[in-house]
Amino acid sequence: MRQLSRGSKILLCAFAAAASFSVNALAQSWPNSTVTVVVPWPPGGPSDIAARPVAKRLTEDLGHPFVIDNRGGGGGNIGSAAVARAPADGNTLLITSSAPIVINPSLYKKMTFDPSKDLVPITNLLRVPLVLVANPSVPANNLKELMAYIKAQKGQFSYASAGSGTPQHMTGELFKSVTKLEMTHVPYKGSAPAISDLLGGHVPVMFDSMIAIMPHIKSGKVKAIAVSGAQRSPQLPDVPTFAEAGLPAVVSYAWYGFFAPAGTPKAIVNKINAETQKIMKEPAFQKILADTGSDYVGDSPENFAAFVKEESVKWAKVVKESGATVD
Known part of the structure; x- marks a missing residue:
């Protein structure tokens, strides 16, 4: 291999130094x-x-x-x-x-x-992390009970989200894919109208970010079923992750x-x-x-x-x- 001359090496070093100076x-x-x-x-x-x-x-x-x-x-x-x-x-x-x-x-x-x-x-x-929440009228207090209830509805069960393509929607689809349960997606234009219909009992459950849904969990207006993070949330220490509830493949974050x-x-x-x-x-x-x-x-x-x-x-x-x- 041809060796660089001392002059060429000096020139290359000068170019490198100039480029570094220019970037900085x-x-x-x-x-x-x-x-x-x-x-x-x-x-x-x-x-x-x-x-x-x-x-x-x-x-x-x-x-x-x-x-x-x-x-x-x-x-x-x-x-x-x-x-x-x-x-x-x-x-x-x-x-x-x-x-x-x-x-x-x-x-x-x-x-x-x-x-x-x-x-x-x-x-x-x-x-x-996202939270799966249910209207208080839903006869289920944990994920196992909710899955059994959804299965019993034989396709006549829906879930709300903040809109098509949102992490809330896709987490619902991930849940459906893992559980093989039949659920109809009801998209809204944002979390606020979806939460409003959930509180009113027009939709039974929804997935939402902790940012939006936490006040309604604390007030008791909705029931928190499971969180989608890898670990429990410090804000909801008594609510299990999906993994703890038997669905380790359901891990999702907004x-x-x-x-x-x-x-x-x-x-x-x-x-x-x-x-x-x-x-x-x-x-x-x-x-x-x-x-x-x-x-x-x-x-x-x-x-x-x-x-x-x-x-x-x-x-x-x-x-x-x-x-x-x-x-």
Whole structure:
């Protein structure tokens, strides 16, 4: 093999040093203008619980405004697609639930973007277990009794969710797939109307995030049957996991993550990750984690990307088995 001359080696080292300096300078100079953080859901939803405090602290720490842009529609696809098409300069970012990232690509017949190619993961922000809850009129107080009751209905049983393609919907489909029970999905436009009909007895059960349903569990207006996390929730210490109740395959979370357009310089991605991790370790964000029943889930971009890939495979299988589609 031909050996490089001493001069060539010096030149290569100089190029490497210049490239390193350029990357570091890029990270140090960012941000130099307002940063738009798109949340592809209406204001006040669970994604805002993570997005608004993070944007506020990034504004304070980095000296430039991080402005939340709630851009709902299309099951999260419209706002997410806008970020996917944005310039990869770190000035347009995305905080979203898992739906448009790992569920919609398998559920929707037409997608205007490919999350796996058009977005780069930065870090997970929240990972909240779901709860299977029942109206008090349902004659079941645990999962075994509920499954027996559903089976006895011979296909005349329904469950509500916050909408087609949501983690709530897909967790219901995962439950159906594992148990082979017949249940009809009743989608709503958000958790609030679904919970309203559950409280009114118009639907017997629903899967929902702990964030939304906890007040109604505490008031006794609904019965908590099981939680979908790997461990019991500190907020519901007496409610078993699905695994403890005999269904180890039913593990599900509603998670919320931070993303940037693909091609965003690695130095900027790493800087956003580092700054966000600092925020997540502060008492104010730790309280958010505690209030939502979430564990600390901040991670490196690489580990979060691996998690997203695993979730994509998992939910693609569930969507296929359910036969669910959205035009």
